[in-house]
Amino acid sequence: MKSDSEIERDVRDELKWDPDLDSSDIAVSVKDGVVTLAGFTHSYADRLEAESAAKRVAGVRAIANDIEVRLPSIDQRPDPDIARDAVAALKSELPISHDKIKATVRDGWITLEGSAEWQYQKTTAENAVRKVKGVKGVINVITVKPKVEPSELKQKIQDAFKRNAEVDANRIQVEANGSEVVLKGTVRSWIEREEAERVAWSAPGVSKVDDRIVVSP
Numbered sequence: 707m708k709s710d711s712e713i714e715r716d717v718r719d720e721l722k723w724d725p726d727l728d729s730s731d732i733a734v735s736v737k738d739g740v741v742t743l744a745g746f747t748h749s750y751a752d753r754l755e756a757e758s759a760a761k762r763v764a765g766v767r768a769i770a771n772d773i774e775v776r777l778p779s780i781d782q783r784p785d786p787d788i789a790r791d792a793v794a795a796l797k798s799e800l801p802i803s804h805d806k807i808k809a810t811v812r813d814g815w816i817t818l819e820g821s822a823e824w825q826y827q828k829t830t831a832e833n834a835v836r837k838v839k840g841v842k843g844v845i846n847v848i849t850v851k852p853k854v855e856p857s858e859l860k861q862k863i864q865d866a867f868k869r870n871a872e873v874d875a876n877r878i879q880v881e882a883n884g885s886e887v888v889l890k891g892t893v894r895s896w897i898e899r900e901e902a903e904r905v906a907w908s909a910p911g912v913s914k915v916d917d918r919i920v921v922s923p
Contacts, residue, residue, distance in 0.1 A: 708765035710736040739767035746774040775842040783840030785811040792835045799834040814842035850913040885913040892922040
């Protein structure tokens, strides 16, 4: 098992290795496998990319992303302009369901509210507004309210795990209560944990996933 200092070294190296990221102002610290990212980036995309890079490192158990987004003056925009483009992005990506989602902007931060029938709609909405110029962050509180309760939800998710090459289905337990799912067990990496959660969210009608999986290399 890696020591905290080895994980810290590997995270720093991964940040520098990432061609899409300027990590010169990002600080890294590790305690008991939990990585804390601090400092600042010049875009929201870089903040997210730094988190993704850290998650790729073996031995990482959890991440606290405290990176601040400091936009260059050329990229700063008034909140009404950001809001207008956010609405346009939602209409473009979710032409049928965008009217059920409301975007509020304050100091460059977008808050998404409303409801969606599927988890993919909630995810798509967030991905759409992330790309808007001038955004410093996104808070997604959209509620997933499926119209139909999924049948045999637990079995569907377990079958999906067995088909997935990146997930060891034998190490993950699935519990289902109506449209809510609880995942338990252990996985070998943070990436595998994220993949298991993604698979569970992809099941028809899932409204909530409580991911209690532990990363244990």
